[in-house]
Amino acid sequence: MNALKVTGLAAAGLLLAITAAMAATPPALYTQTQATAGAAVFAQSCAMCHGADLKGVAGPALVGPAFAAPGNKYTIGSVFTEISQQMPVSAPGSLSHDQYADVMSYILSKNGYPAGTTALSYAADMKSTVPFVSQAQ
Secondary structure (H helix, E strand, C coil), X not given: CCHHHHHHHHHHHHHHHHHHHHHHCCCCCEEHHHHHHHHHHHHHHCHHHHCCCCCCCCCCCCCCCCCCCHHHCCEHHHHHHHXXXXXXXXXXXXXXXXXXXXXXXXXXXXXXXXXXXXXXXXXXXXXXXXXXXXXXX
């Protein structure tokens, strides 16, 4: 094999390893307190359409690769914006900013994103370009 092919294969392997590592360790974007509060808001305002297990009923699933696969190219901001502006379907935009951030935190937790020490922020996360790829199966 010539040196150019070996270098190209090594670069491709490195890119694959970096991509896998990024997918395996999503960033911590919310606090556990937010996710816990979000579970309660979700149960009251979202579960009737999206299911208590987030796997969908009348509304789509909000967990797993069918919801947030790498090919969907979702970002935290795009999902957060849709949730905060269009949900709940019976009263879009009716939750407080904190409630929307808490629900998003809960959804992130169920999709394999770890809790951290920095709270999810309504204004900043509407603009977030962090990829949203579910780690849940």
